[in-house]
Amino acid sequence: xxxxxxTVAAPAPVNQPRPRGQRTPSxxxxxxxxxxxIAAVTILTLSLVAVVYPLYFIVIASxxxxxxxxxxxxxxxxxxxxxxxxxxxxxxxxIWNGLGNTxxxxxxxxxISVTTILFGAYALSRKDMPGRKxxxxxxxxxxxxxxxxITKYLVVRDLGMLDTVWAVVLPGAVGVWNLIIARSFFExxxxxxxxxxxxxxxxxxxxxxxxMVLPLSKPLIMLMxxxxxxxxxxSFFDALIFLNDDTKYPxxxxxxxxxIQSDVSSAGTTGGDIESYAAAQxxxxxxxxxxxxxxxxxxxxxxxxxxxxxxxxxxIGAVKS
Amino acid sequence: MSRVLARPTPAAPPxxxxxxxxxxxxxxxxxxxxxxxxxxxxxxxxxxxxxxFKYWPMYGVQIAFRNYNPVDGFSGSPWVGLQHFVRFVNSxxxxxVVGNTLWIAVLGLLLAFPIPIILALLVNQLQSERFKKFTxxxxxxxxxxxxxxxxGIMFVLLSPRSGLVNNAIQLAGGQPVFFMGSPEWFRPVYxxxxxxxxxxxSMIVYLAALSGIDPALHDAxxxxxxxxxxxxxxxxxxxxxxxxxxxxxxxxxxxxNVGFEKALLMQTNLNLPTSEIIQTYVYHAGxxxxxFSYSAAIGLFNSVLNLVLLLTFNWVARRANQAxxx
Numbered sequence: 001x002x003x004x005x006x007t008v009a010a011p012a013p014v015n016q017p018r019p020r021g022q023r024t025p026s027x028x029x030x031x032x033x034x035x036x037x038i039a040a041v042t043i044l045t046l047s048l049v050a051v052v053y054p055l056y057f058i059v060i061a062s063x064x065x066x067x068x069x070x071x072x073x074x075x076x077x078x079x080x081x082x083x084x085x086x087x088x089x090x091x092x093x094x095i096w097n098g099l100g101n102t103x104x105x106x107x108x109x110x111x112i113s114v115t116t117i118l119f120g121a122y123a124l125s126r127k128d129m130p131g132r133k134x135x136x137x138x139x140x141x142x143x144x145x146x147x148x149x150i151t152k153y154l155v156v157r158d159l160g161m162l163d164t165v166w167a168v169v170l171p172g173a174v175g176v177w178n179l180i181i182a183r184s185f186f187e188x189x190x191x192x193x194x195x196x197x198x199x200x201x202x203x204x205x206x207x208x209x210x211x212m213v214l215p216l217s218k219p220l221i222m223l224m225x226x227x228x229x230x231x232x233x234x235s236f237f238d239a240l241i242f243l244n245d246d247t248k249y250p251x252x253x254x255x256x257x258x259x260i261q262s263d264v265s266s267a268g269t270t271g272g273d274i275e276s277y278a279a280a281q282x283x284x285x286x287x288x289x290x291x292x293x294x295x296x297x298x299x300x301x302x303x304x305x306x307x308x309x310x311x312x313x314x315x316i317g318a319v320k321s
Numbered sequence: 322m323s324r325v326l327a328r329p330t331p332a333a334p335p336x337x338x339x340x341x342x343x344x345x346x347x348x349x350x351x352x353x354x355x356x357x358x359x360x361x362x363x364x365x366x367x368x369x370x371x372x373x374f375k376y377w378p379m380y381g382v383q384i385a386f387r388n389y390n391p392v393d394g395f396s397g398s399p400w401v402g403l404q405h406f407v408r409f410v411n412s413x414x415x416x417x418v419v420g421n422t423l424w425i426a427v428l429g430l431l432l433a434f435p436i437p438i439i440l441a442l443l444v445n446q447l448q449s450e451r452f453k454k455f456t457x458x459x460x461x462x463x464x465x466x467x468x469x470x471x472x473g474i475m476f477v478l479l480s481p482r483s484g485l486v487n488n489a490i491q492l493a494g495g496q497p498v499f500f501m502g503s504p505e506w507f508r509p510v511y512x513x514x515x516x517x518x519x520x521x522x523s524m525i526v527y528l529a530a531l532s533g534i535d536p537a538l539h540d541a542x543x544x545x546x547x548x549x550x551x552x553x554x555x556x557x558x559x560x561x562x563x564x565x566x567x568x569x570x571x572x573x574x575x576x577x578n579v580g581f582e583k584a585l586l587m588q589t590n591l592n593l594p595t596s597e598i599i600q601t602y603v604y605h606a607g608x609x610x611x612x613f614s615y616s617a618a619i620g621l622f623n624s625v626l627n628l629v630l631l632l633t634f635n636w637v638a639r640r641a642n643q644a645x646x647x
Contacts, residue, residue: 036446036549036550037448044447044456047440047456047460048459051459051462051463051517054474054485054517058474069483070482070483115366119363119364119366120363120367122360126357128353131354135364135368139367139371142375142376144574144627145379146375146379147377147378147379147380147382148378148382148603149604149620150613151377151381151617152378153607153608154381155373155377174367174370179367204359205357205360206362234465234469236582237582241604241608255470256469259473259476259477260472285477288476288477292470292477295467296470300466303458
């Protein structure tokens with residue numbers, strides 16, 4: 001139905017009102033549109049620069065001579081390329097230990113969360129399950145009211161989970177929002193006829209769920225896995241409150257202690273006995289830049305691959321809300 | 322099919338009709354529950370989860386009205402009524418902490434809520450599919466950087482000695498600013514970094530909603546000579562209004578919870594006068610100083626305030642005939 005230039009150019013018969021479909025866009029309208037286009041592209045380009053430049057700067061600063069960064073000589077290109085920051089990270093056992101912990105927490109936590117959510121969401125998606133509305137309400141209530149940080153801590157403590165893996169993977173395992181997304185996916189993609197047919201063939205709910213529903217839900221499963229991998233990779237707070245033993249710290253908590261608590265001493269001065277404090281601090285800053293790059297790189301590389309699934313997931317959520 | 326077969330035959334004459342019907346309905350219900358047992362089994366892990374990690378802590382909230390001690394537990398500790406609430410309201414931190422929370426919550430809402438909508442409306446109007454995709458991906462990427470790293474980035478870029486921003490300020494002839502150590506800079510830095518990190522991600526929902534608008538509406542408006550701006554105002558905005566309303570109500574419902582982790586990470590001893598919000602105060606008083614009951618009371622105060630805000634705005638939206646949560 002797009003506007004066809006031929007029909008616009010064709011002269012309308014004199015004594016007939018021009019059909020609606022052939023009205024020429026006014027000069028003012030066209031001018032307004034190009035002004036709009038210029039404004040839109042400008043605003044978006046500025047936003048892109050505002051998002052990308054800080055990240056780009058971190059990357060070039062991480063491979064530049066720390067003195068050049070310190071003196072403000074690094075703006076668009078790295079200067080005096082050095083990989084010392086990265087070497088220091090590779091040599092830092094805390095980083096490796098944190099990475100190992102994060103991998104364990106991520107794999108275990110994702111497995112638990114995704115399984116629980118898929119199982120629960122499928123049950124809640126079945127309109128023929130008696131008590132469905134009430135059970136759903138039990139979940140929804142927790143979205144709007146919760147017991148708070150202190151009682152959560154006390155519960156985890158009473159369960160004897162402090163300083164264990166479970167304190168990191170269990171307390172946040174099931175997000176109700178994810179449960180709702182999964183439930184609407186099942187409601188919208190698994191036709192009731194399919195189930196009736198399977199039941200005729202003697203399939204019970206378990207066989208139907210495992211043999212039919214799950215294979216049909218690959219996009220949802222991918223989405224749920226990615227949401228949880230990202231969440232676990234990036235989370236630090238549960239570890240902060242539930243773990244005391246720093247050999248169990250996940251990567252983000254290690255990063256917090258180095259990046260934010262400014263723990264320059266051990267990261268920056270290994271073997272630097274003659275270096276002045278200021279120089280050590282500059283090396284420390286260099287290590288920080290490198291650390292930001294290293295810890296964010298895995299997700300940034302995976303992003304183009306994940307984006308499709310995330311967009312789809314938001315749409316499932318948007319449809320529901 | 323099976324339901325029909327399972328129904329009792331009329332061979333057994335009913336003793337008194339209403340009672341029998343009730344009994345029949347009840348047994349039918351029981352049968353339906355029994356037939357769905359496998360679904361309940363699938364639901365068990367999730368139910369156990371919310372029972373242990375959501376409802377048990379909710380039950381434990383009563384310690385806000387007690388003097389909690391580990392021996393007597395949630396329900397056995399001595400009852401003290403509203404003592405902790407009174408203490409909080411009368412404490413000198415009360416106005417500061419509540420004020421700080423409201424400040425960043427409202428500032429965040431004013432900036433962080435409309436910007437994704439504007440971005441989505443602009444991106445949606447882009448003609449080039451490739452530029453559209455590219456913009457989307459780039460704007461959305463900071464959402465995947467962890468809060469720890471984002472705050473780490475702030476500390477290095479805003480550092481008074483070597484940070485990028487202060488180098489630029491000095492280049493322009495200004496004096497370096499100690500951003501992370503000045504109370505007056507906490508709020509701007511907090512809100513701007515929030516927009517930087519999350520605007521692109523929040524934009525996606527609106528873009529999804531915009532893609533659901535019937536293109537015929539746009540074609541018809543184009544034919545009538547409507548400019549892009551007019552089409553945004555009269556087609557796009559009304560089209561995504563339900564989504565905007567629902568997300569706004571949700572944002573209000575979470576108003577006082579937002580960004581607790583980031584505020585905690587951004588805190589330095591120097592910016593505490595503006596960076597101490599209700600939830601960081603709960604963390605400090607509760608977990609670091611072990612005043613469990615007192616901080617549970619403050620947390621409860623926060624939750625209830627949130628709930629009241631949510632219900633109020635949902636009610637307002639319903640009165641205005643807008644989309645609501647329920």
